[in-house]
Amino acid sequence: QVQLVQSGAEVKKPGASVTVSCKASGYTFTSFDINWVRQATGQGLEWMGWMNSNSGNTGFAQKFQGRVTMTRNTSISTAYMELSSLRSEDTAVYYCARARTGTDFDPWGQGTLVTVSS
Amino acid sequence: QSALTQPPSASGSPGQSVTISCTGTSSDVGGYNYVSWYQQHPGKAPKLMIYEVNKRPSGVPDRFSGSKSGSTASLTVSGLQAEDEADYYCSSYAGSNNVVFGGGTKLTVL
Numbered sequence: 001q002v003q004l005v006q007s008g009a010e011v012k013k014p015g016a017s018v019t020v021s022c023k024a025s026g027y028t029f030t031s032f033d034i035n036w037v038r039q040a041t042g043q044g045l046e047w048m049g050w051m052n053s054n055s056g057n058t059g060f061a062q063k064f065q066g067r068v069t070m071t072r073n074t075s076i077s078t079a080y081m082e083l084s085s086l087r088s089e090d091t092a093v094y095y096c097a098r099a100r101t102g103t104d105f106d107p108w109g110q111g112t113l114v115t116v117s118s
Numbered sequence: 119q120s121a122l123t124q125p126p127s128a129s130g131s132p133g134q135s136v137t138i139s140c141t142g143t144s145s146d147v148g149g150y151n152y153v154s155w156y157q158q159h160p161g162k163a164p165k166l167m168i169y170e171v172n173k174r175p176s177g178v179p180d181r182f183s184g185s186k187s188g189s190t191a192s193l194t195v196s197g198l199q200a201e202d203e204a205d206y207y208c209s210s211y212a213g214s215n216n217v218v219f220g221g222g223t224k225l226t227v228l
Contacts, residue, residue, distance in 0.1 A: 044222040045207050059215040103211045104154045104169030111163055
């Protein structure tokens, strides 16, 4: 079945960077974009950006431009999201999601909790 | 982009219907037929329920339906069941390869 499996929880200090991985299975990885969405505790969903899994082209929400990088390793069907200059407000669960026909996301990874604390 | 506007809460009794609205602008909801709806149970990842305004992925019950009028999209859940109690989020394409989400609506089954 189509599945996205993310890396485990991370604890980082302010100013550091974090990389979350998202391993795809059950479909041809390069045929679908991967999007990243985050959710702070008790808050709503926030779209961060997308990556074309074939070309590696990316696009980011204005809020994250300059601080986020999205890459992939097609040989292992894995996407990566790196967020730098972390601050406490970045504490959230980060999700990867496959874009099926454009901007509808299915499935989603299980989420990765990133905690930023001194 | 600003988040789409959803009511914080909605409720209904088992068997009833409830509609959740999602209001945007002509730059997002009103400008494209790329509105999606997601269901999220506590501690779980979101699940796609509706895409392209009114299409249901396979496996989603036909009790869930979507529509759009102008810059407001709506999700209707008919024949409410206990397992429908969850948070619901709308999203829309917002041009220039951007996506925007709504703030979410907590649906309570009374």
